[in-house]
Amino acid sequence: MKLIFLGPPGAGKGTLAALVAETYKIPHISTGEIFREAIREKTPLGLKVQAIIDAGQLVSDDITIELVRERLAKGDAQKGFILDGFPRTIPQAEALAGIVAVEHAVNFDIADEAVVERLSGRRVCKVCSQNYNTLYMKPKKEGVCDKCGGDLYIREDDKVESITKRLEVYRKQTAPLIDYYRKKEKLIDIDAKPASGIIMEKFQELFPV
Numbered sequence: 563m564k565l566i567f568l569g570p571p572g573a574g575k576g577t578l579a580a581l582v583a584e585t586y587k588i589p590h591i592s593t594g595e596i597f598r599e600a601i602r603e604k605t606p607l608g609l610k611v612q613a614i615i616d617a618g619q620l621v622s623d624d625i626t627i628e629l630v631r632e633r634l635a636k637g638d639a640q641k642g643f644i645l646d647g648f649p650r651t652i653p654q655a656e657a658l659a660g661i662v663a664v665e666h667a668v669n670f671d672i673a674d675e676a677v678v679e680r681l682s683g684r685r686v687c688k689v690c691s692q693n694y695n696t697l698y699m700k701p702k703k704e705g706v707c708d709k710c711g712g713d714l715y716i717r718e719d720d721k722v723e724s725i726t727k728r729l730e731v732y733r734k735q736t737a738p739l740i741d742y743y744r745k746k747e748k749l750i751d752i753d754a755k756p757a758s759g760i761i762m763e764k765f766q767e768l769f770p771v
């Protein structure tokens with residue numbers, strides 16, 4: 563199963579990708595997560611991209627494509643993968659087509675108001691990156707990760723100004739990919755509004771394990 567997860571910030575791509583990766587035993591490759599790890603570890607890549615990401619802008623195509631090319635060459639990605647947050651521009655999609663043939667692009671369909679609400683309530687574990695939400699997916703103990711006990715934090719790009727910028731960038735640069743994959747007959751729309759368990763059921767109907 564070689565899939566792309568497309569959709570606006572906060573649509574729930576990362577949350578569903580984590581469930582799918584566990585169930586179907588394929589890697590969840592999130593370019594955003596790779597960048598955030600590089601930032602946490604203060605690598606040269608992290609230092610280069612931090613300000614761009616905090617401001618809600620896109621990292622350059624050259625850097626991102628190279629990173630994905632290297633990641634997809636690893637052994638665990640040969641049988642399948644979920645690409646979460648890549649491609650995000652037409653040049654990235656064209657480059658990806660030269661690297662590997664993806665089967666489908668799953669498009670997470672959701673209104674802007676829901677995105678703002680979800681991102682404003684998102685909390686992330688500093689240690690294992692597990693996602694929570696103050697409204698929809700509360701941890702058992704406030705501020706503490708259920709899985710590993712790590713502290714939860716608010717992503718810098720989940721501040722209101724950055725969310726607005728990310729939605730604007732999404733509409734201009736990423737939304738055109740919906741038509742791009744529709745024309746290639748690879749697009750599958752999924753309603754991203756219900757609870758993640760219901761979306762997972764729908765996903766399993768589309769892609770039986």
Ligand code: AP5
Binds near residue numbers: 573575646728
């Ligand atoms: P990235 O990490 O990819 O951010 P994003 O696409 O903006 O997506 P998010 O992680 O914000 O949201 P999501 O859809 O995964 O939602 P989630 O599951 O967390 O990228 C970050 C940055 O890196 C970019 O802005 C850019 O700068 C850079 N970057 C990354 N890829 C790049 C590329 N290809 N090119 C250039 N630059 C790139 O859910 C959100 C919240 O909602 C959570 O709190 C969750 O608990 C909750 N939730 C999830 N599902 C549900 C549900 N069904 N019901 C209720 N709540 C839910």
